[in-house]
Amino acid sequence: MPEQRENLTSSQPWQALEHHQKNLQETSMRALFEADPERFPHFLLKAAGLTLDYSKNRINRETPDKLMALARHCALPERIEAMFRGDAINRTEARPALHIALRTTDPSASLMVSGEDILPEVRQTLDRMAAFVADIHSGKRKGLSGQAFTDVVSIGIGGSYLGPKLVTEALTPFHNGLRSHFVANIDGSDISEVLRQVKPETTLFLIQSKSFGTQETLANARVARDWFLRNGGSESVIADHFVAVTTNRDAATAFGLDENNLFPMWDWVGGRYSLWSAIGLPIALSIGMDNFRALLAGAHELDEHFRTAPLEQNLPAVMAMLGIWYNNFWHAESHAILPYDHYLASLPDHLQQLDMESNGKRVAEDGEPVNYPTGPIIWGGVGANGQHAYHQLIHQGTRLIPCDFIIPLRTHNPVGNHHTALFANCLSQSQAMMRGKTLEEARQELSEEGKSPEDIDRLAPHKVIPGNQPNNLLMMDQLTPRTLGALIALYEHRTFVQGVIWGLDSFDQWGVELGKQLGKGILRQLEDDQPANSGDSSTDGLIELFRHTAQTD
Ligand code: F6P
Numbered sequence: 001m002p003e004q005r006e007n008l009t010s011s012q013p014w015q016a017l018e019h020h021q022k023n024l025q026e027t028s029m030r031a032l033f034e035a036d037p038e039r040f041p042h043f044l045l046k047a048a049g050l051t052l053d054y055s056k057n058r059i060n061r062e063t064p065d066k067l068m069a070l071a072r073h074c075a076l077p078e079r080i081e082a083m084f085r086g087d088a089i090n091r092t093e094a095r096p097a098l099h100i101a102l103r104t105t106d107p108s109a110s111l112m113v114s115g116e117d118i119l120p121e122v123r124q125t126l127d128r129m130a131a132f133v134a135d136i137h138s139g140k141r142k143g144l145s146g147q148a149f150t151d152v153v154s155i156g157i158g159g160s161y162l163g164p165k166l167v168t169e170a171l172t173p174f175h176n177g178l179r180s181h182f183v184a185n186i187d188g189s190d191i192s193e194v195l196r197q198v199k200p201e202t203t204l205f206l207i208q209s210k211s212f213g214t215q216e217t218l219a220n221a222r223v224a225r226d227w228f229l230r231n232g233g234s235e236s237v238i239a240d241h242f243v244a245v246t247t248n249r250d251a252a253t254a255f256g257l258d259e260n261n262l263f264p265m266w267d268w269v270g271g272r273y274s275l276w277s278a279i280g281l282p283i284a285l286s287i288g289m290d291n292f293r294a295l296l297a298g299a300h301e302l303d304e305h306f307r308t309a310p311l312e313q314n315l316p317a318v319m320a321m322l323g324i325w326y327n328n329f330w331h332a333e334s335h336a337i338l339p340y341d342h343y344l345a346s347l348p349d350h351l352q353q354l355d356m357e358s359n360g361k362r363v364a365e366d367g368e369p370v371n372y373p374t375g376p377i378i379w380g381g382v383g384a385n386g387q388h389a390y391h392q393l394i395h396q397g398t399r400l401i402p403c404d405f406i407i408p409l410r411t412h413n414p415v416g417n418h419h420t421a422l423f424a425n426c427l428s429q430s431q432a433m434m435r436g437k438t439l440e441e442a443r444q445e446l447s448e449e450g451k452s453p454e455d456i457d458r459l460a461p462h463k464v465i466p467g468n469q470p471n472n473l474l475m476m477d478q479l480t481p482r483t484l485g486a487l488i489a490l491y492e493h494r495t496f497v498q499g500v501i502w503g504l505d506s507f508d509q510w511g512v513e514l515g516k517q518l519g520k521g522i523l524r525q526l527e528d529d530q531p532a533n534s535g536d537s538s539t540d541g542l543i544e545l546f547r548h549t550a551q552t553d
Contacts, residue, residue, distance in 0.1 A: 008503065009372055013070040020066050021329040024058055028468050029434045032060060047315045048301040048486035053473040056434040057322055057402075058330065067321035068311045071501065076311065079500045084307050086113050090270070090507035091365050097507040098266075099273035099492065100303045103296040103485070113268060125264055125278055130289040132243075132263075132281075136204065137177050137288065144237040145201040149178060153194055154282040155220045156208030157184040159271030160245075162353050163488070164208070164282045166346040167275055167295065170484055173343075173412040174287040178204070182282070183224075186216040191223050200231040205242045207257070208279050210265045212248035215519070221255065245278040270507050272354045273492060291481045298485025306493045316490050319472065320497030323402070326470060327376050327498075332400040337380035340407040340426040343479055347406070348380035351491050357509045358495045364503035374502045383407075384425040394433060395465050403471040405430050406487070410478040426473075436467020526550075 043055035135141035139148035239258035263278035284292040326332035359375030411419040442463035476483035499506030532543035
């Protein structure tokens, strides 16, 4: 652990922020807006086609400097350089985290990892993907009955699912290729419902697994293969219909896949950062390779901004440090992602994995427990729907919940005045969270409605909205491959920055292992008839209960 990380909470920048928080505690954002007419332009940032209004935060003009002092204390600039240089920043797994390499657009760039330039293989893979997508789209590569492919079923879970699904859905207006379906869960209903929608002779299956060892993915891949063989397919044409993306070529070929149908992955790409690799094939098959390259270019533009912009004007750094501000100095426990764009409905799911799998950790890189809260709960959903569901709790509940509103200025579907109304909803929620409603305003409102003094006394406290709920407004001109690439890269780097401040390894995920290990033993016990012996009476009792139910079916 870098020396400057020791005793983070007693460091001068941390202490200065604690002091600053106490000074700001009694100041409302309303008052801050009233005192500073230039607050909006002052707290406005633009990069890579994205615009961030962060004026509705519990900050004054001094706060960013204090936050960035902490970032510098934690060696953020050096850590950014280390990531881009390809240092082994994933320390527990002794490897770099180089998703940024997947979107390098300079054809002459090189990036050395363990003495080898990794970029030629990245470019070759993109070219292979392009050739593959072209062959599928043109109908040159056909299915078993000589018909062109119409559907792609992508089988994968976690990072091998959430990112491709998000992007494929979000770029629906750009679809010019195959219909996409995604299967992730070990719940048989997931794959059954998808298989009901497709025909074996025109369906391409993509097995997406970095490890090619994930139980859910392999079980679903077996079901897909059996279904294909039962419905007109044969071993001789499996190669035409089944393709995999993996680092584990041996396991994929042992599964019966053709060597020529394997696209590579690399151990220096984390699963939740992998949509930019061949794991993005379902995206490319849906929107075409030019659009896929535009997605990479948008992410690259944001990467360059992240690498070169001063911290105070650095979009990911600013958003990350605001998150640190609330998480560690105002005791917020969650962070809401509120996209006001129907195409971004899966964004909260993707960011949940990205952030919570990266920073849901309780020991620092050196194995010592941290003495401060780390990654918050990430949640959210699409607006305006959420306004009629959980926004009540944000407005009047007892918790501090920083929110990110995300909205494009132009829509792909200009229907009536829908988009103006959507924008109005987004802005009014953002404003309501900031301003709230005072007791005087509530009383005045009730009086204007002609309520009696008794009713005013009775109802006014229920209508008070404390406000002062911090929120960012993140905008783009329109949701396109480029701006979406930049948006996702922004959150990736935001996550990285927070991991640096907390001293975590944001690129491992040991916590998910225990469930996987125990799962194997429990599955074995559910399937045999020996007395359950899992180690606790609850699990034993539930094993017996399931077996009993299964036997009486
Ligand atoms: O859930 C843990 C995890 O390892 C994720 O990090 C990963 O994205 C997912 O499983 C899928 O892994 P794989 O691509 O190896 O099947």
